[in-house]
Amino acid sequence: MTPSQPLDWSLFRAEAINRQNDRLQHLFMILFALMALLLVIPVVMIVIILLQKGWSALSWEFLTTFPSNGMTEGGIFPALLGTIWLVAISLLASVPLGVAAAIYLSEYARQEHWLTRVINLATINLAGVPSIVHALFGLGAFVAFFRLGTSILAASLTLAVMTLPVVIVSSWESLQAVPQAFREACWNMGATRWQTIRHVVLPNALTGILTGIILQVSRAAGETAPIMFTGAAFFLPYLPSGVMDQTMALALHLFTISTQVPDVPEEIPFAVALVLFALVLLINAGAIALRMHLRSKKKW
Amino acid sequence: MEQPRSAPPLGTLLDDARDRDWYIDQFFRLLMFLCGISAVVFVLGIFIFVFKEGSGFIIQQMDWAEFFLSPKWRPTSAIRATYGTLAMVAGTAAVTLIAMAVALPLSFAAAIFIAEFARGRMREWLKVIIELLAAIPSVVWGFIGLMLINPLLIDTFDVPIGLNVLNAGLILGLMAAPIITSIAEDALKAVPDTYREAAEALGASKWQVVYKVVLPAAKNGLLSAALLGIGRAFGETMAVLMASGHALTIPSSPFDSIRALTATIAAELGETPVGSDHYQALFAIGIFLFTITFLINMSADFIVRGIKNQ
Numbered sequence: 001m002t003p004s005q006p007l008d009w010s011l012f013r014a015e016a017i018n019r020q021n022d023r024l025q026h027l028f029m030i031l032f033a034l035m036a037l038l039l040v041i042p043v044v045m046i047v048i049i050l051l052q053k054g055w056s057a058l059s060w061e062f063l064t065t066f067p068s069n070g071m072t073e074g075g076i077f078p079a080l081l082g083t084i085w086l087v088a089i090s091l092l093a094s095v096p097l098g099v100a101a102a103i104y105l106s107e108y109a110r111q112e113h114w115l116t117r118v119i120n121l122a123t124i125n126l127a128g129v130p131s132i133v134h135a136l137f138g139l140g141a142f143v144a145f146f147r148l149g150t151s152i153l154a155a156s157l158t159l160a161v162m163t164l165p166v167v168i169v170s171s172w173e174s175l176q177a178v179p180q181a182f183r184e185a186c187w188n189m190g191a192t193r194w195q196t197i198r199h200v201v202l203p204n205a206l207t208g209i210l211t212g213i214i215l216q217v218s219r220a221a222g223e224t225a226p227i228m229f230t231g232a233a234f235f236l237p238y239l240p241s242g243v244m245d246q247t248m249a250l251a252l253h254l255f256t257i258s259t260q261v262p263d264v265p266e267e268i269p270f271a272v273a274l275v276l277f278a279l280v281l282l283i284n285a286g287a288i289a290l291r292m293h294l295r296s297k298k299k300w
Numbered sequence: 301m302e303q304p305r306s307a308p309p310l311g312t313l314l315d316d317a318r319d320r321d322w323y324i325d326q327f328f329r330l331l332m333f334l335c336g337i338s339a340v341v342f343v344l345g346i347f348i349f350v351f352k353e354g355s356g357f358i359i360q361q362m363d364w365a366e367f368f369l370s371p372k373w374r375p376t377s378a379i380r381a382t383y384g385t386l387a388m389v390a391g392t393a394a395v396t397l398i399a400m401a402v403a404l405p406l407s408f409a410a411a412i413f414i415a416e417f418a419r420g421r422m423r424e425w426l427k428v429i430i431e432l433l434a435a436i437p438s439v440v441w442g443f444i445g446l447m448l449i450n451p452l453l454i455d456t457f458d459v460p461i462g463l464n465v466l467n468a469g470l471i472l473g474l475m476a477a478p479i480i481t482s483i484a485e486d487a488l489k490a491v492p493d494t495y496r497e498a499a500e501a502l503g504a505s506k507w508q509v510v511y512k513v514v515l516p517a518a519k520n521g522l523l524s525a526a527l528l529g530i531g532r533a534f535g536e537t538m539a540v541l542m543a544s545g546h547a548l549t550i551p552s553s554p555f556d557s558i559r560a561l562t563a564t565i566a567a568e569l570g571e572t573p574v575g576s577d578h579y580q581a582l583f584a585i586g587i588f589l590f591t592i593t594f595l596i597n598m599s600a601d602f603i604v605r606g607i608k609n610q
Binding site: 022024025028029031032033035036038039040042043046049096097100101103104105107108109115118119121122123124125126128129130131132133134135136137139140141144145161164165168192193194195197218219221222223224225228229251252254255258259266269270273276277280281284288292 | 321322324325328329331332333335336337338339340342343345346349350352353405406407409410412413414417418424426428429430431432433435436437438439440442443444446447448474477478481505506507528531532534535536537538542562565566569570574582583586589590593594596597598600601
């Protein structure tokens with residue numbers, strides 16, 4: 001451009017429009033950020049309020065003693081222990097089954113086969129069945145038909161069926177994340193499909209599968225409806241002695257003392273809610289930390 | 301350099317095809333297959349067992365018109381027990397409606413923000429916190445509705461009771477939001493980057509890309525996210541039981557207390573004699589719930605499939 005020629009400013013109009021767009025874009029971005037923030041605020045508020053109101057009742061004694069005086073005093077020991085029982089046994093059932101199902105879907109099944117499609121649809125539907133319908137199923141199948149009665153075993157199996165789809169989907173994702181080349185290399189060495197899965201695919205997917213399982217544990221610990229009629233009791237003065245006994249559970253205990261029992265001092269249900277939430281939160285935080293750690297160490 | 305080893309004759313390889321490893325392989329193939337179909341077995345099992353318990357009532361006693369069209373659920377009436385679910389269906393629908401009014405804008409905005417605008421550390425943190433929102437157990441939500449939102453609504457709107465459609469709707473909205481957000485985010489991510497690049501090359505701003513290109517391309521995925529959210533809100537039990545007031549009315553305002561289908565089962569099942577009409581009627585509600593969520597899930601899947609087949 002020669003200096004004698006006057007500058008044609010119209011050339012820069014496009015930039016002006018862009019600047020206007022930029023402003024608009026910033027506005028929308030801020031709007032979206034605010035709306036996303038509206039989802040964050042409740043979590044923070046809930047944590048603060050639970051801490052504020054429940055902290056005073058929380059103590060080592062609260063965690064290790066029985067409820068007393070019609071559940072208006074005392075601790076939550078049997079409920080805490082019951083929840084651990086229920087979660088542990090439901091894991092024993094759902095993890096082998098779910099991981100094996102994921103192995104079938106990921107390693108054996110042909111993706112376009114009608115059966116694979118049916119299994120996928122069933123998994124989606126199993127995940128969408130309302131928890132109270134799972135309770136009806138547990139009552140009809142485990143309690144009545146298989147004659148387990150209302151017991152820890154029946155409640156755990158009900159929980160296991162409910163959490164199965166989570167295990168299947170998350171394990172499937174971890175298995176799929178193992179590069180196909182790993183498998184091909186192994187097959188070319190003359191390994192059978194199972195040897196490949198056992199020695200190459202599973203070790204590489206293990207940590208991802210673990211993350212999924214941890215997330216599932218947290219879900220099972222917080223469930224109330226499926227265990228209400230299958231094995232959890234409102235109050236028991238003793239600890240369960242085996243899997244055929246009933247047990248108390250933390251989630252049901254919270255429901256009971258906040259709706260069914262009059263005159264419970266306010267800080268006790270808040271403390272129970274805090275313990276339940278903290279339990280779930282800790283397990284979740286563990287899974288999330290593990291996943292972040294894995295992502296940073298990913299080799300492929 | 302090492303001498304290349306000569307390959308063994310082909311015959312010896314084939315002879316060994318059915319060795320111990322082969323049988324182990326076949327055994328595990330079968331085992332994995334059996335576990336693989338477990339999800340199908342359980343879905344069928346749920347239907348069969350719930351139907352089995354409720355079938356006597358459905359086939360012999362149930363008046364279909366009454367079941368679906370009468371608002372009167374009086375299973376313990378001494379004169380004439382009536383089993384109408386209309387009020388509960390209306391209550392559940394009202395709560396789900398409010399829940400979606402809360403959840404859909406928030407979670408779609410959050411999904412767009414996470415997928416299209418947020419970067420790096422902020423994005424990771426947002427995802428983590430939204431996952432934590434999903435981790436709060438439903439009974440804790442119900443407790444929050446009972447102890448925190450209830451007095452808040454009474455004070456703010458000057459109503460006699462805060463356990464109502466609005467309370468349960470707010471809670472269910474927050475409960476459904478993380479699921480909708482994560483599915484919607486997946487749907488947005490599934491839109492190929494070439495679409496975005498093409499639009500940007502034409503001079504579109506980031507927002508124009510989102511509004512005119514990404515959202516239309518992801519609309520089926522977003523719709524199915526919304527459907528799954530509806531299914532989740534519809535089937536939620538404990539939170540609704542505790543926060544909705546559990547009163548059998550057809551709601552005419554957000555401040556009316558209602559009773560949900562799920563909550564009715566949870567509240568009454570423990571007190572009914574096994575095998576009685578009332579007990580079986582509760583299982584009939586269970587079948588009704590199962591059917592509706594089944595249809596919702598199937599149509600959500602069908603809509604997503606629609607994109608892939610295009």
